[in-house]
Amino acid sequence: MANCRGTPKQAASTAPDRYSSTMAVLEISDLVAVWDPVTGERLPVHRGEVIARLREVGDERAARIVQRMPVTGEFLDPVAVDRLLVRVHTELQRLNEELHMAQRFTEILVPVLTAVRAAGSRPRIVDIGCGIGFMVRSLAASGVLGTDVELVGVDFNRALVDEATRLAEDEQLPCTFVCADAFALAEEATVYLSSGLLHHFPADRLAEFFRAQDRAGTQAFIHYDIAATRLAPFGAWLFHRARMREPLGRHDGVVSAMRAHGDDVLLSAAAHAGGMDAFLFESPKYTNPFCAAMRPVVGLRPALTGDFRRALGRRARGLVAARAKVG
Amino acid sequence: MATTVPAVLGLLALVDAGFAGFRAATGRNARIRKRSYHLTAARRGFVVGAAALALVTLPIAATLVFTADPGARYDELVRAGTRMLQVLAPFAVPVAVSLPAYWLLPMRGSTFVILVGLGPFTLARPVVVIGATAWSVAGSVDWLVWAVAITAAVGVLTVEPLVHRRWYGAPV
Numbered sequence: 390m391a392n393c394r395g396t397p398k399q400a401a402s403t404a405p406d407r408y409s410s411t412m413a414v415l416e417i418s419d420l421v422a423v424w425d426p427v428t429g430e431r432l433p434v435h436r437g438e439v440i441a442r443l444r445e446v447g448d449e450r451a452a453r454i455v456q457r458m459p460v461t462g463e464f465l466d467p468v469a470v471d472r473l474l475v476r477v478h479t480e481l482q483r484l485n486e487e488l489h490m491a492q493r494f495t496e497i498l499v500p501v502l503t504a505v506r507a508a509g510s511r512p513r514i515v516d517i518g519c520g521i522g523f524m525v526r527s528l529a530a531s532g533v534l535g536t537d538v539e540l541v542g543v544d545f546n547r548a549l550v551d552e553a554t555r556l557a558e559d560e561q562l563p564c565t566f567v568c569a570d571a572f573a574l575a576e577e578a579t580v581y582l583s584s585g586l587l588h589h590f591p592a593d594r595l596a597e598f599f600r601a602q603d604r605a606g607t608q609a610f611i612h613y614d615i616a617a618t619r620l621a622p623f624g625a626w627l628f629h630r631a632r633m634r635e636p637l638g639r640h641d642g643v644v645s646a647m648r649a650h651g652d653d654v655l656l657s658a659a660a661h662a663g664g665m666d667a668f669l670f671e672s673p674k675y676t677n678p679f680c681a682a683m684r685p686v687v688g689l690r691p692a693l694t695g696d697f698r699r700a701l702g703r704r705a706r707g708l709v710a711a712r713a714k715v716g
Numbered sequence: 717m718a719t720t721v722p723a724v725l726g727l728l729a730l731v732d733a734g735f736a737g738f739r740a741a742t743g744r745n746a747r748i749r750k751r752s753y754h755l756t757a758a759r760r761g762f763v764v765g766a767a768a769l770a771l772v773t774l775p776i777a778a779t780l781v782f783t784a785d786p787g788a789r790y791d792e793l794v795r796a797g798t799r800m801l802q803v804l805a806p807f808a809v810p811v812a813v814s815l816p817a818y819w820l821l822p823m824r825g826s827t828f829v830i831l832v833g834l835g836p837f838t839l840a841r842p843v844v845v846i847g848a849t850a851w852s853v854a855g856s857v858d859w860l861v862w863a864v865a866i867t868a869a870v871g872v873l874t875v876e877p878l879v880h881r882r883w884y885g886a887p888v
Contacts, residue, residue, distance in 0.1 A: 479887045480743035487830050489823045496823070521746050530748040556746055624831065631838040633743065682831060 414648055415443060416641040417451050418477065419589065421458065421470050424545045426570055431547070433464040451644075454636050471548030477638040478521045478549060484632055484642075488683060490584055490613065491527035497611050497670065497687060498534055498580070500700030504693035505579055505608045506537075513539040515578035517571040518586040520544060522553030522564070529557070529564040540564035541578070543571040577606035587614035587655065587686070588648040595650065595658035602688065603662040609697075610662070610688040616673045617649035624682060652709070659686045660711040666694045671707040718790070721797040726773075728808060729868070730765050733875045737761015739838070740879035745888040753888070761879050768871030772864055779860055789860060796852040796861045803848035811837050845869050 420439045423432045436455060443452040458473070459466040485491075502512050512534070516525045519542030529540050542564065544550050553566040567574065571581070581602050590598055602610045615621055622643055629642030650658075652672050659667035665688040672684055687708070689697055698705040741757030776793065780786040814833040818826050849869040853862050 476887055479746045482746050483743045487835075488827055492823045523746065523748075527748050552746070560747055560749060562748070627839060628831075628835050631835050682827070 414644045415446055415448065415451070416589070416644050416648070417443070417454055417637050418474060418641050421455065421465055422467070422474060422546060426545065429545065429547075429568060429570075431467060433467075434470075435463055436460050436465050437463060439465070451640055454640060471546075473635065473637060474546065475521065475548060475552050477633075477635045477641075478523075478552075480633045480635060480638050481642075482521065482523045484628060485523050485584065487632070490683065491524060491531065493613065493683065493685075494524060494528065494582060494584075494611065495531065495533050496704070497685065497701075498528070498582075500697050501580060501609045501611070501687075501689065501693070502534060502538065503700045504689070504696035507696055508608065508690075508693060510579050510606075510608055511539075512537060513576065513579045514541065515571055515574065515581050516540075516542045517581055517583040518544055518589070519553060519566065520546075520549050522550075522557060522566050524582070524584055525564045525566070526553065526557050526560070526562050529562040530560065536563075541574075542566040543569055543574065545570070572601045572604075577604055579606065579608050581607060581610040582612065584613045584683070585615065585645065587612055587650060588645050592650060592654050592658070595654065596661035599659045599662040599667075599686075599688070603664045608690050608693060610665075611685050613683045613685040614655075615646050615649040616682060616684045617646075617651045618673050621646040621649055621682070655686050656709070656711040659688055662688050664691075665689055666691050667711040668708040670709075672709055717798065718794055721794050721801065724801060725797050725804075725868075726769060728804060729769055729872055730762060732872060733765020733768070734758040734762040736765065736872075736876040737879045740876045741884045744884045744886070747888070757879070757884070760883060761875055764878055765871070765875050768868075768875060772868045772871060775867075776860070776864055789858065792856060792858050792861055793864060796856055796865060799854070800848045800852035800865065803844065803851050807837070807840070807844045842873055845872050 417439075420442065421434055423434055424430065425432060436458065439455050440452045443449075443455060455465075459469040498514070505512055514525075514528070514534075516522070519525055522542040525540045525542040528534055528538075534540075540563070542550070542553055543566070544553075545568065547568045550566045550568040557564050557566065571578075587595065587598075599610075615625070625646035626639075626643045629639045633639050633642065652669055656667060656669055659665075668687045668689075670685050670687050698708070701708075735758070737757045737760045738754055740761060741754065745753050747753070780790060783789050810833065814829050814837065818829045818834060821829060846869065849865050852865045856862065
């Protein structure tokens with residue numbers, strides 16, 4: 390049976406709190422597939438409980454979507470759920486392609502890695518919550534980061550990791566995928582990155598997430614997420630309606646935009662990575678919001694910041710720093 | 717006008733069918749390199765669109781052969797086609813400009829084109845097609861005009877779901 394509240398285990402691993410009672414809007418994908426973050430074991434999900442939870446927050450449409458999902462007894466059929474999530478992530482990849490997300494990461498990663506190499510570190514990039522690994526595979530396919538870069542995608546969802554691995558092998562891409570907690574890998578990341586992950590954390594858990602990346606071997610992080618603007622939910626509705634077919638994907642796309650954290654929330658949370666300088670890059674406050682539907686939080690070791698700014702060139706003007714470090 | 721209007725409408729329908737084929741295949745292949753996959757999808761859309769166009773064209777030709785005054789009825793069809801273009805052209809021109817802009821502009825400009833142009837255009841397309849059909853038949857009492865306009869609209873709007881269901885129902 391699904392655990393219906395955040396657990397100490399989840400807190401320890403900084404996994405997104407899938408059942409926080411403080412969140413007014415819920416993504417179906419967070420509720421229908423649940424893992425023990427320590428053991429990685431798939432937990433059975435009681436369909437009735439998910440539906441009740443969605444009705445509790447007034448989301449009848451989401452409840453109807455879950456009502457149509459196949460069950461084994463009273464529990465959601467994990468195989469059917471996995472197939473659905475792979476379909477949704479495959480559709481979602483199209484949005485990432487259209488928004489040039491791989492180019493956006495590359496734009497920041499290239500100067501970051503230049504600074505990292507100058508500091509003598511071997512670049513190892515870990516994508517947290519990689520899904521079917523679009524970002525990692527795309528960076529691997531482009532080869533633009535250099536042959537010395539190790540690219541790793543990490544996700545709790547075994548089915549998504551298997552799909553990412555299959556796709557990478559199919560195109561013979563130099564990258565790997567692991568079903569695990571990104572912060573419990575045998576080897577630390579030089580650079581952590583994620584795309585569309587931050588809004589899965591409630592605001593009061595973000596600091597913990599960023600603090601976890603302030604570790605000895607880590608030089609930087611880049612986390613892209615939906616820019617929290619007034620237009621974001623409408624834009625998300627429009628694009629998910631136009632580009633996605635799965636009702637779950639359409640629903641969660643809009644909810645994601647509604648849950649997106651504001652610039653101030655992200656910057657103050659990122660400041661909890663005390664050993665790093667934290668920035669927002671091209672926040673919609675300072676740039677055309679129609680060009681910045683997604684914007685990243687960037688963290689760097691202070692020793693790298695100067696080199697990073699220089700390598701970024703005139704784009705460095707788009708960096709907005711956190712006001713004060715915490716911890 | 718007698719040849720330009722049907723030629724432009726036919727060209728629009730075929731180009732639209734190619735893009736409908738492309739759209740039908742999107743979100744079903746998560747590979748990174750998929751240029752040939754998209755070209756195949758566009759070709760399938762084009763072929764299905766061409767078949768739909770033939771379904772519209774052949775009955776027109778057959779009816780005109782057996783009608784008492786083919787010239788008048790053809791003129792009536794051209795007038796309806798002109799009205800259809802009055803709605804379609806203002807939609808097709810910005811789409812035609814947006815596509816090369818998306819491909820050629822740098823990342824931020826390209827994103828801008830997607831967010832304010834191509835994305836909303838995709839949602840607006842069925843509405844535009846239905847609006848163009850309604851405007852084209854408005855005022856005409858000729859059953860042939862109504863039949864041709866409605867069949868053409870149905871054909872245009874069904875290419876994408878047909879191609880999707882036939883070839884792209886599940887992820888590759």
